[in-house]
Amino acid sequence: MLARISGGAFVLAAGLLSLIPLPGVGQPEKADPLPSWNDGPAKKSILDFVRSSTDKANPLYVPESHRITTFDQDGTLWVEQPLYSQVLFAFDRVKALAPKHPEWKDKEPFKTILTGDRDALAKLSIQDFELVVAETHTGMTIEEFHTVVKDWLATAKHPHFKRPYTECIYQPMLEVMKYLRANGFKTYIVTGGGQEFVRVYAEAVYGVPPEQVIGSAGQTKYEIRDGKSVLVKLPKVLLIDDKGGKPEGINLVIGRRPVAAFGNSDGDREMLEYTQSGGNGRLMMLVHHDDAEREFAYGAKSKIGTFSDGLMAESKKRGWNVISMKNDWKRIFAFEK
């Protein structure tokens, strides 16, 4: 008697069924999916979440089509101190384009960026940054912009770690993403950073394809250039994917609420609230930067990646998991010994 076991394979099964062990029996113990995490409540909450949401018999079971998870990037997946990498990229663009813009020598914020005065740089506002982005990131096609970012990433180094930014990635979070994907979850990046900037490396670095990168986005315009259809980046904001903009971006691109969300700062609060409001059994986690020795210790007072006292209070009240980098992470970077 031929019985179909899988795909196109048939096996003689008469009388042999009793020899087929149940799945799992006789197999080696599964390796720890989160080896860079210390045992503790943070690690346990991730393992518990995956177990309950993938177990059909569990009331918290989540069908595969609803297994949407979202990750902030700066400070959650990679280093954001002393300055967002994309701000450094924008500053480098100003320097690279300065010869074509002699007027920048006397025009703020370009003047400050070109002189490189650290104290003055630290005082630049969000509006200053938006002006820089509008002048340096636009007018070119999406493909041209990708090339510029790729070239920058190939040479730029993190000022403290002296390594490419794409190596300053939190190994424990990579393990979480991998573990979730292995269990049928989709892992989206939901970043306040530029969508097109992050798309350049997200697939190679995080295993996240372009269609799963949601970020701040400018308007584009369809054009024919040299006989080819292209999209040109315009100096007009379409979406600021931060705070309330994160749920808005999630709905625009995904159209379902996440069942798990990971962040590290006040900018992620609304994304976590929106996730939790979707139903029971959701997982909300915040990375807390409390490891001055291996990375940086910052939080309530920092301008970059503010983790305010209000957010800490809300986390406690709502049962969100705060990850202590110092205590919960055995290893932070893959390049560590």
Place this chain on the structure above:
Amino acid sequence: MLARISGGAFVLAAGLLSLIPLPGVGQPEKADPLPSWNDGPAKKSILDFVRSSTDKANPLYVPESHRITTFDQDGTLWVEQPLYSQVLFAFDRVKALAPKHPEWKDKEPFKTILTGDRDALAKLSIQDFELVVAETHTGMTIEEFHTVVKDWLATAKHPHFKRPYTECIYQPMLEVMKYLRANGFKTYIVTGGGQEFVRVYAEAVYGVPPEQVIGSAGQTKYEIRDGKSVLVKLPKVLLIDDKGGKPEGINLVIGRRPVAAFGNSDGDREMLEYTQSGGNGRLMMLVHHDDAEREFAYGAKSKIGTFSDGLMAESKKRGWNVISMKNDWKRIFAFEK
């Protein structure tokens, strides 16, 4: 001897390997994946495209992560004559909400919609329609809007076919979507219609999940209502997903160019150009409504779903496939005998 065949199943394999046929051997000839299509150049172009783009040895091979395909909806996947279903939905919303808006009796375009004068209705402009959408589709949460659409779809009937709109679906196109998905392609809807409107039924009707529906979209605003995080629909346009807006929407949500695109009107031209500009071996197809007997015959002169002479000329010049509903489709609807 135990050999692992799949997942966690083991079988006694000593001496039995010869009894396991190679995949495919002894299996019945594969069924025609496109049974509602007549043999002809349109059907052949779809089969050829799938064959070449999934064959690793073929120079036109497309890796699975790049197998992105896009489908217009109105007139491409379902009936758009005599009026877009969403326009009829909006008109019904005006009627339903009229008791709360006594001022509409004397205010255009609401007055015309409430009197139901067919000639006057036919003269309403896009701006009129946008005003109606702004007044009737907003102020509520995304979830509330979904409920309103669901309720409407449950009772509304197509004026000619006297069936729910969700049955007025082109069976040959459903087969194409299914066939593409079976070969590792993702099938996206890219519609000029409302993204949230189409998301309500796209998964049940087309097998397309919410995150693969790109459409015209309004801005939303994150709020806490009754202690729950919600997104409220605002009367502000974010994206008009038509003409040049289609490539813009595709880039925003997908971030890759499609390798195949299907449309039926001048509103899809830019999407097909954008697809073709991505490289060799792309598939561009346009449904031509030339079957007055089984559906509708329209095109160059129609206000709804205009297929202009210019588009026909461009199709010929660029080698796009024009699908004749009359000649290429054996069956149009699943409900046909």
